[in-house]
Amino acid sequence: MSEGVFEFEYQPTRQEIGAGKGLMSKSFYKGGWRWALFCLGLLNGASYVIMGALVSFLLLQAWGETLQSQTFLYYLGFVGIPIGALFFARIVHGHMRQVYVHRTLPKQFRVHxxxxxxxxxxxxxxxxxxxxxxxxxxxxxxxxxxxxxxCGLILPDRLLAEAGDVAEINRAISQWFDAARGSRA
Known part of the structure; x- marks a missing residue:
């Protein structure tokens, strides 16, 4: 077992935090749950499309227009509302990463x-x-x-490289993890 000690300053970027959150979901959702998550995403997308169609139809009725005379406006809402919802979701998730980077990380954390x-x-x-x-x-x-x-601690290779050889550190992490939990075949 490796007895090394590795220490480095913890300053991941927004992109690394986003990618790390995606990797964490691989740990949470395994097997059939990954399919359930995929289906949930499809259902959310379908609900956005249906909502867009309904809002477009109601607006056309409120303006006294028919669907045939304003097909472009109908499809603009049919597609625009789902795209707007996805854009809004990206903004919210980006803000969460930004808050983490700017509120938490300026405190000069170190990982040991x-x-x-x-x-x-x-x-x-x-x-x-x-x-x-x-x-x-x-x-x-x-x-x-x-x-x-x-929860997850995101360890980008860029930061691990400050403490030593990335492959050696990952080997040590795996050995320590396996030793603590019992060897897994």
């Missing part, structure tokens, strides 16, 4: 990885999570996410 667990420290607080409490490790393009419950 060792065989004892993960420490997340600032000048005023410290949080330790033992490897036995980490539920899952999800590896994605350019990052590792340590999932505990409904």
């Amino acid at each position: 990885l060792s065989s004892d667990g993960v420490d997340f420290r600032s000048a005023h607080s410290s949080n330790r999570t033992g490897w036995a409490d980490v539920d899952d490790i999800v590896r994605g393009k350019g990052m590792t996410v340590l999932v505990t419950g409904a």
